[in-house]
Amino acid sequence: xxxxxxxxxxxxxxxxxxxxxxxxxxxxxxxxxxxxxxxxxxxxxxxxxxxxxxxxxxxxxxxxxxxxxxxxxxxxxxxxxxxxxxxxxxxxxxxxxxxxxxxxxxxxxxxxxxxxxxxxxxxxxxxxxxxxxxxxxxxxxxxxxxxxxxxxxxxxxxxxxxxxxxxxxxxxxxxxxxxxxxxxxxxxxxxxxxxxxxxxxxxxxxxxxxxxxxxxxxxxxxxxxxxxxxxxxxxxxxxxxxxxxx
Numbered sequence: 001x002x003x004x005x006x007x008x009x010x011x012x013x014x015x016x017x018x019x020x021x022x023x024x025x026x027x028x029x030x031x032x033x034x035x036x037x038x039x040x041x042x043x044x045x046x047x048x049x050x051x052x053x054x055x056x057x058x059x060x061x062x063x064x065x066x067x068x069x070x071x072x073x074x075x076x077x078x079x080x081x082x083x084x085x086x087x088x089x090x091x092x093x094x095x096x097x098x099x100x101x102x103x104x105x106x107x108x109x110x111x112x113x114x115x116x117x118x119x120x121x122x123x124x125x126x127x128x129x130x131x132x133x134x135x136x137x138x139x140x141x142x143x144x145x146x147x148x149x150x151x152x153x154x155x156x157x158x159x160x161x162x163x164x165x166x167x168x169x170x171x172x173x174x175x176x177x178x179x180x181x182x183x184x185x186x187x188x189x190x191x192x193x194x195x196x197x198x199x200x201x202x203x204x205x206x207x208x209x210x211x212x213x214x215x216x217x218x219x220x221x222x223x224x225x226x227x228x229x230x231x232x233x234x235x236x237x238x239x240x241x242x243x244x245x246x
Contacts (some may be wrong), residue, residue: 032237038226039198044220045231046190051082053186054197058208059222060181068215071183072176074154075207079196080171084190086123087165088112090150095161099127102165111137116142123148125174125186127156127164132171147176175208183208190228201226230237 003054033041046052061081062069088106089099090113099107106112106123109132116139128150136150143149150156158164175185187200205224210242212220224236 032235034237034240035201038234038236039194039201041234042197042226042228042231043190043194045234048052048230050226050229052190052230053081053083054188054190054192054201055184055186055227055229056201056204057225057233058183058205060177060183060208060216061219061222062177062181062213062216064177064179064181066215069213070177070209071211071213072153072174073207073211074172074174075204076089076167076169077173077187077200077203079188079192079200081173081186081200082192083124083186085125085168087168088123088126089134089161089165090126090128091161092129092132092197095129095159099161099165102162103169104161104165113139121146121148125156125168126150127158127160127161127168129159130157133157148244173204175204196213203244205241209242209245 005179042054060071062071064070087103087106089095089104090109091099091107092109096107104127113135119142121142126136126148130152133150140149151174152158155164155167155172156174173185173187175183177183185204187204188197192200209221221238224238224241225233226236227233
């Protein structure tokens with residue numbers, strides 16, 4: 001591979017007008033920002049030609065290698081995520097009509113199990129009834145790495161499939177801390193009104209605070225950042241937020 005000369009490096013370091021403009025909007029403020037300020041900025045920095053997601057990253061003072069420090073939960077966002085969620089329901093035939101009427105995109109059992117075993121994963125959430133979990137267990141190798149396995153803790157293993165489907169379609173999201181102690185999730189679209197982004201953000205952060213493990217010592221929430229898909233990270237005032245949401 002040829003070595004880059006000084007001219008090449010200089011060209012690689014150049015930033016486009018769009019990049020400079022959106023970063024300047026963040027740099028012009030006084031970080032860290034309040035939630036209200038951040039939600040205003042996140043709309044200003046959304047300049048892509050598509051409707052960007054609004055993402056939240058929270059760095060937590062936990063060690064997920066220890067089960068007692070795992071942070072995982074669900075939250076119903078007041079205004080949904082703005083994303084069309086594709087839902088699969090695995091259940092016996094008696095539950096099929098209920099799931100379809102609630103809005104599930106795919107409903108079945110053995111036929112869908114066969115499809116998924118062959119690699120089909122064209123969906124966002126799987127809901128299953130407890131009595132078919134033995135069959136769902138065969139799909140662990142396919143679903144596990146993609147975070148699609150149904151779980152009682154997230155409300156995706158239930159006999160009330162209709163409520164579960166409606167909740168997911170309405171904006172109920174499942175989140176889980178990664179191996180580095182970071183939570184990353186989309187909570188809105190940049191086209192949402194500022195107040196709706198703010199209310200979704202507050203609902204998510206409040207639930208994460210509520211889920212603090214008893215085994216977590218020291219500072220629990222170390223940092224909170226919001227951004228659009230193509231925008232810069234906007235650091236939030238952690239101290240102010242924790243005081244307001246407790």
